[in-house]
Each structure stands twice: as C-alpha cells, then as structure tokens.
Amino acid sequence: MKKLLTLMLILSSISANAAWAQSESSTWYTDLQAMDSGQLTLLIILAIVLGVILLLLILMVYLMSFMKAIIRKESPEKVQQASWWDKFKERFVTGKMDEAGGLAERKKMMADHSYDGITELDNFMPPWLQWVFTLSTVFAIIYFVHYSVLGTGKTGIEEYEEELRVEAIAAEQRQENMASSIDEDNVAFDSSEEAFSVGKSIFEVNCAACHANDGGGGVGPNLTDEYWIHGGSISDIFSVIKYGVVSKGMVPWEDQLTPLEIQQVSSYIMTLEGTTPANPKEPQGEIYSPEENSSEAEEVTEGTSGAVSL
Template identity: 45%
Template sequence: MNVFILYTAGLLGQEPAKSIWDISSGQDLVLVMLALFLLVGMITVGVVALNLVFVLKKIIGPEPVAKPVDTRSWWQRMAGLHALNQEKDLMMEHAYDGIAELDNPTPPWFMGLFYGTIVFGVIYLLIFHVFGTGEIMIQEYTQEMAIADKQREEYIKKVAGSINENTVTQLKDAKGIDAGKAIFTQNCVACHGANAEGKVGPNLTDAYWLHGGNVKAVFHVITEGVPEKGMVSWKKQLNPLQVQQVASYILSLQGSNPAGAKEPQGEKEGMGQSVATR
C-alpha cells in the first residue's frame, strides 16, 4: 500500500508530490533498504539496552538501606547479644511450621576462642614436633618420677624413718593389714603361695619358723633377706612402713591352715621344739 504525502501545492489542485515509497530507480531502492536497516537496528539496540538495565538491577539488587545505629554496650557486642526489639530486623525470610530463624552471627568471643585454638595448635606443633624444644611426654614423665622419688624419700624420713628392727610393732588395724596383704600379693606369692601356704619358700601360716616368728624377726628377714636360702632383701623396694605392714599381715595368717600347706620347717615359736628343714 502506497502512502502518499501531499504537499500544499498538491492540495490546491497542483500535481501531488511523490511519496517516499514511490520507487522509480535502483538508487531509490537502496535508500529505502538502508532506512529499514537503520530502523530495525535502533529498535534492536533499544530492546537490548532495556534488557541490560533489568539484568543489572536484578544483580545489584535494591538500594541498600542505611543500618540503624548500634546502641548496644561493649559486652552485648562481645557476647553477640541483641535486644528483643531488634529481632524483626534479624528475622530471615524463610520459616518452617511458623518458626522463624534469626540471622544471628557467631558471638565474637567464641570466634576469638576458636581462632586462638588454631594459633595454639600451630605453636604447639612447632615447639614440640618441628623444633623439638618443648618438654615432650617422656621428659615430663622423667621429671615427675624424679619428683615422686624425692617425695617418697621425704615421706620415708618423716613417717617410716622412725620404724626399724628395734622399734617395729605388729599392726592390728584393718587398714594396715590390708596394705600388707596388697604388698604380699604383689611381691611374695611366687615363693610363698597366694595364701602363704608355702611353695619354694616355707609355709608362713604355721607355728614353725626358720628365723624367728615375732614381728621383729620377720621384719629383719624381709628387710635384709636370707641370701643363702634364696630370700632376697626388700629394703630397696619397700620402705620400713611397708615392711611393717607386710610383716603384720603375715603374722595375722597364723593358724589359718590353708589348703595344700607345706610341711612345717624350723623351730616352733616359744616352744623350743624344732623340725628338720628340707
């Protein structure tokens, strides 16, 4: 459809002017095509520009809203605390079954503690496992054992140092007897049996003794030993109080008559009657 643009003169009875769509030569066709391409290009550029603006707005998001002034105290900031009237500002968009979640960050004190443990771990690694300048466990153990030995010596001097072969007495209290039993079970059952019935060593539950059956004699035998009979000295392993305890436990077994007791050996205490040793 041809669109005609009439000039004023044409309206007055003169010949109408040519329409821009009246194509009478190849040059006119080229000009029309260029005009169409320019029009299509401008429309395309406009559509693309609008799309870019929309995408940029979506990426950038809404304009940031100025945050309210933080009026919390230093302790509230350190502990990550917020006032109840601020919960609406911390509330997150999603909710489950009517339960809203607040966007509360991890408290600063906790984060400081967490990062502090990382720093401590790095320092510990360097000192103990890279440079080896720290006191590792074996060194700590050696030091603690030295301290324990020193304390043991002081204890012996203070408490057990007053106990010797001449001053020792037989203990009767349950605590002392139980302590002696524990020592006997740990050190003496290999030779004398679990119930002191005698194995390699003599029976300690009857009235016959090779070296005396009172507390002083038993204390002496345990302390000094009887090397020719295979009885070792325990004075380096046991302090005088422990020797007193185990001697008292042995004497408490008199007359217990355990099963499988070894035959009597030595002299009957206080009777002067002797039995041949084997």
C-alpha cells in the first residue's frame, strides 16, 4: 500500500512538473514572438557569444586533459593511439615517410640518377604537394579545353572589346545624366557641328515662325543684331527659351525640349549675330557687349570679396 501511494505521488509530481514546463514553454514562445527585430538580433548575438564561450571551455578542458596525459606519462597503449587529427594530417598533409636505411641503401637509391658525379635523391613528396600538382594539372587541362579547343571562353581581345562596349554604354549614360542636368547656371556655348546642326533644325521647326528662318525677326525680335531685350549671353538666351516670355507671347519650351536641345538651339542663335537677314526687323532692347558684361561680373566679384575680407 505504501509503495502504491509513493508511486502515485511520484506520478502526480511528474505530471505537475510537465504542466509547469509546458506553460513556461508557451510563455517563452509568446515572449519570443512579441520581440521586435532589434531585441531578437541582440538575443541571437548573445546566443552566439554563449556558444563560443561554451566551445572555448570545451577546448580548454580537452587541452587540460591532453596536458595531464603528457605530464603523467600515460600507458604506451594510450600514447600510441593516434587521434583523428593525427590520422588526417598523416594522410593528407604531412604523409608518412619511410625511414631511410643505411648509407649503402641510400647510395643504391641514387645510383640511377648520377651524372658527372652529381647524384639525385628521390625525395619524399608530401600529400599536400601531390594534391597541388594534381589539381593544377586538372585545371590546366580544363582551361586549355575551355579556351583553345571548345572556344567557349573569351580571349583577351574579346574581353577587351567587351569592356570597351560596357564603358561606351556607361559613358553614354553619364553623358545623358550630364545633359539632363544642364540649366541656366551651368550652360555653356557648344560650337560643335552636331550642336549647330541640331540647333538649326530645332530653330527652323519651332522658332522660325516668329523670328524668320534667317533670324531677322517678325513677330519676335531680330536675333542677328547686337540688341537684346533680355540679355545676349548663352545663359540669358537659355533662360528665355526655357521659361519663355509669356507677357510678349513666347511660351516656355522646357516641357517640349530637353536641356541639351535648349543648349544646342541657344548656341545656334548666338551664331546668328552679325549675319545679314533678308528683311531685318528694327533693333529692340539694348546693346549687349560680352566685354562689359564680364567686367561687371568682375566688379561684383571684387566687391563681394572686399566685403568678405572686411
């Protein structure tokens, strides 16, 4: 009867402990799900650190036992029993070199490789060197077949041409990015033939209706003389074309033309100055002189620098 009661108490204790463990595990799992990414990352790092510490402790215990075995000079059977690392090292790294015999045997080994009194000994080749030689040979065969026999690999010339093609695409993309970033602050006069040709075609299609094909003017002002209403620099012309002059009937062209096209047509308009149109319109605005404009800019710059220095 006592044994039966004792057994029942043990079973009830085990079931209670199991229920407590199950409730604890469910609470732990719920808490883990409720953690955010930062806390979960910290928990994983902590677990990794603890794992490393545990591994170091195991290695220390192993090292201590190994040192004790050396110090105590265990039995020959245990000392002679090689570990897995010793077996691996002997098979794949260092190898096992047979001990050479006497002097007569070594001379016999070198007798077949004697030339002019110079003897050659057939030295032991460790396994790692044999593996390097084998893998190098296999790689050389695959390389030769891949490039020279099958022709599936690219030659040096083909790789160079491919790099040139990739660089040409990258240069075109850079040029497009630079062209899209042109505005009235960094625009510059483009005197290339391509800019002249494109600018002329844009002018004839979009600007000739108001300024005439030769730039002599009509509804719009004359573009061949030295008089300008809004300034005659490349930046001024670019701004007028881009933003327009709504009060005088000129629409903005920034939605119809790209920044590069506005630069090209602006550069073409600057080449019209000094030409002789068939029916020029009377001058409008003020005379624009690049020299005066540059001197005024220098005066503004000097005045600004002087104010800063003070």
